Amino acid sequence: MSLSEVKENGEALVSEVRGDTRFMSRITSIGLTPGCRVRVVKNDKNRPLLVFSRDTMIALNRKECMGITVEEVTA
Amino acid sequence: MSAGATIALLGQPNSGKSTLFNALTGLRQHVGNWPGKTVEKKEGSFSYGGKEYRVADLPGSYSLSANSDEEVITRDFIASGEADVVCILADSSQLQRSLFMLADYAGINVPCFLLLNMADVAEDQGKTIDAKTIEKKLGIPVVPFSATDIRSYDSFYKTLEKALSKDSRINVEELAAQYGSIKGYQDICDLIPENVLEGYSPMWLAVKVLEKDEVVIAKLKNALDAETFGRIEEAARGTNGAVATGGCKFRWIDELLGETVSAGNNTVRLSRLDRIYTNKFWGKAAVILTVLLGLIASFIPALPLMGVGEAVLAVKAPVMNALYSIGCPEFLILIVGDVIIQSFSYIFKMLGFVFGVTLVFGLLEEVGVMARISYVFDNTMGKLGLQGKSVMPFLVSFGCTMGGAAGARVIDNWGQKVLTIALAWAVPCGAAWATIPMLASIFFGPGAVGVIVAILFTMLVHMWITAKVFGGQLVKKEDRYGMIMELPPYHKPKWGALFRYVLGRTKETFIRVTKVILLVCGIFWLLSYSPSGNGGILYSIGVAIEPVTRIFGLPWQLFLSYVASAVGKEGAVGVISALYSGGSYGNAFTQAMSGGADTSNLSSLLLANVTKPEALAFIFAMTFNMPCVVALAATFQETHSAKWTARIVLYYTVVSLILAFIAYHIGMLIW
Structure with missing residues (x-):
């Protein structure tokens, strides 16, 4: 599933990141790489997604999230 | 003092790089552009141990890839060997992620050391970091650092010297x-x-x-x-x-x-403040309220300097009288009074604004509120090709365009900054808002409300079109990507560094804008000056081209006060009233500019001489004209580009006349 489909307060493992060179480089440099664990903190329509990963709160544009595939972790 | 080394500061956004730069260099800094590039270059210097060190604050980016000009400039600058040592900053409270820059740097053959910033924040979170072991593994000096702790700077200087003397490189095996x-x-x-x-x-x-x-x-x-x-x-x-x-x-x-x-306890709950800012319904209102409160707060530090501006204006008359009494030629007296003293009055008032807005915006940036503003307005501003932060200069411009331009410096991408300022010019400022309702109610009575609504609507369309016109050149496609940004934890402000930064920017603004304002005020004064008191170049041109300006709905009197409104909107009405009551243009102009014009029987004068369509045309022309000389100077100061400043001026002049034309002809259909 895509990262943007994870419900608020849900946790997930990033399984794949897809996109053009620039997107890959940007998303990697902020720490979202395959295998890393993320927690969706806020997921409202028309607002960037808020996720917490590697001790960092990250705001992600919704469209950009389409390229991030995750597997949900059931706590 | 002997010349020491050149240090480059490298770090991701929010790593505290700017704070360190400001703390190190204080007033000894200079902001320009990289040669031939639209990327800001910040340099400064400090002395330590009898040596003079140069510091280059490299543009903040998350990596050293080729994603943007900023990143390419950063890595080329480092690799060129211009810097003797690179100080790589990482955020101790998010160490794993923020060390990415170090990993991306590894393999560049320039000595470096690692600064683990925000050691205090990490400590508050219950994290402990064994810097000694990291140092051993990495092969470069590692220094824990906290900008609020005076002793930190001592260890910074020592580590810097160590990195230089040992020529330390990262162990990349x-x-x-x-x-x-x-x-x-x-x-x-x-x-x-x-x-x-x-x-x-x-x-x-x-x-x-x-x-x-x-x-x-x-x-x-x-x-x-x-x-x-x-x-x-x-x-x-x-x-x-x-x-x-x-x-x-x-x-x-x-x-x-x-x-x-x-690791300490890692809660991922949003703070109460963040729950408000990120709220679907209240978020935008909360941001606007924050900016407005900030704007009001910025007047408090601004007041003393604005007072100086008023005081300078107050000496104008005595100085001019004194010069008269010693028999100084009139031409010279007018230059001293109407150009030089007048300009310095503007300049000090402007500096008050720049000081206040820079302080408050810098504070919002430093404590982390700015990132929330970006988040909340990302979608809306993204449609214009801008960052969410751009909403701040727009809101400030309702008060004063110069404040908006000065506030645009929080936008880290040069093109987006210029575009933000260009759009902020379309926002009618406080002086326009004082004039619009007055003129509109004289001519249209209760219909003034309709005029105000039309002005606001025109503003939005204007901004949208301007974004299309300039956006293509200023904001490259690769900068129009959606937001991928960190929301940093809230920090306590570092007052010392912040004040040094604000004072530094205010000083630099003073030096740069003085020239621009003296020049522009001087030109306007020369154009409106005539030895006999009647006539003058502008006056003659205005009368001569009246057949043309009438197409835009502006008889020569209104056209000349439209020209005056480019210097300052406050004066526009004074010029109208002086011209229709038969006063001399030169005097009217300078008096109106210093706020001393007589506007007593304005409404009867206007109603007797100006038709409704002409009034409407004038309101639009004046409102969307260049905001004022000071805004022009601030724009030049922030964009570092005479070319772009001139383009924006020309564009606004043309568009305001087109709007006057449209308003006039719509008015003719109605009345």
Whole structure:
């Protein structure tokens, strides 16, 4: 599933990141790489997604999230 | 004092780089553009131990890829050897992620040391970091740092000297081993000879090739023979790019940190303030309220300087009288009074604003509120090609365009900053808002409300069109990507560094804008001056081209006060009233500018001489004209570009006349 489909307060493992060179480089440099664990903190329509990963709160544009595939972790 | 080394500061956004830069250099800094580039260049200097050190604050970015001009400039500057040592900053409270910059740097052959910033924040979170062990593993000096702690600076200077004397480089063995796991890496690395591109190791270059870094690939193509390059291209095919190399970098960081970081309690709950800002319904209102409160707060530090501006104006009359009494030629007296003293009054009032707005906006940035504003307005501003932060200068411009321009400096991308200022000009300022309802109610009575609504609507359309007109050149396609940004934890402000920064910017603004304002005020004064008191160049031109200006609905009196409104909107009405009551243009102009014009029987004068369509045309022309001389100077100061400032002025002049034309002809249909 895509990262943007994870419900608020849900946790997930990033399984794949897809996109053009620039997107890959940007998303990697902020720490979202395959295998890393993320927690969706806020997921409202028309607002960037808020996720917490590697001790960092990250705001992600919704469209950009389409390229991030995750597997949900059931706590 | 002997010349010391040049230090480059390198770090991700929110790593505290600017705070460190300001704390180190204080008033000794200079902001310009990189030669031929639209990227801001910040330099400064400080002295320590009898030596003078130069500091370059490199543009903040998350990595050293070829994603943006900022990143390419940063890495080329470092590799060129211009810096003797690079200080790499990482955020101790988010160490794993923020060490990415260090991992991306590894392989550039310039001595460096690592600064673990925000040690205090990490400590508050219950994290302990074993800097000594990290230092041993990395092979470069590592210094824990907290900008609020005076002793930190001492260890900073010592570490700096150590890094310089030991010529310390990062131990990349383990990292190279990680990269070795990527298919094709070793082949590419072996094909790249040492020193093929100055400053970069084969490992670094090979990784960039794998990341499909176009700039590096093009340079290698140039430097290598076709066969070798062809084999490199072959080896790079089908690899997983930045994702694979990024994975290696983070695995290396994980091993490096290993047992050296003990994690504290890691709550991911949003703070109460963030729950308000990120709220679907209240978020935008909360941001607007924050900015407005900030704007009001910025008047408090601004008041003393604005008082100085008033005081300067108050000496104008006595000085001019004194000059008269000693028999000074009139021309000279007018230059001293109407140009020089008048200009300095503007300049000090402007500095008050710049000081207040820079302080408050700098504070919002420093404590982390600015990132929330970006988040909340990302979608809306993104449609204009801007960052969410751009909403702040727009809101400030309702008060004063110059404040808006000064506030635009929080936008870190030069093109987006210029575009933000260009759009902020379309927002009618406080002086326009004082004039619009007054004129509108004289002519249209209760219909004034309709005029105000029309002005607001025109403003929105104007901004949208202006974004289209200038956006293509200013904001490149690759900068129009959606937000991928960190929301930093809230920080306590570092008052010392903040004040030094604000004072530095205010001083620099003073030096630069003085010239612009004196020049523009001087030109306007010369154009409106006439020895006899009647006539003058502007007056003659205005009367001569009246047949043309009438097409735009502006008889010569209104046209000249439209011209005056480019100097300052406050004066526009004074000029109208003086011209229709038969006063001399030159006097009216300077009096109106210093706020001393007589507007007593304005409404009867206007109703007797001006038709409704003409009034409507004038309201639009005046409102959307260049905001004022001071806003012009502030725009030049912030954009560092005479070319773009001139373009914006020309554009606004043309558009305001077009709007007057449209308003006039719509008015003719109605009345």
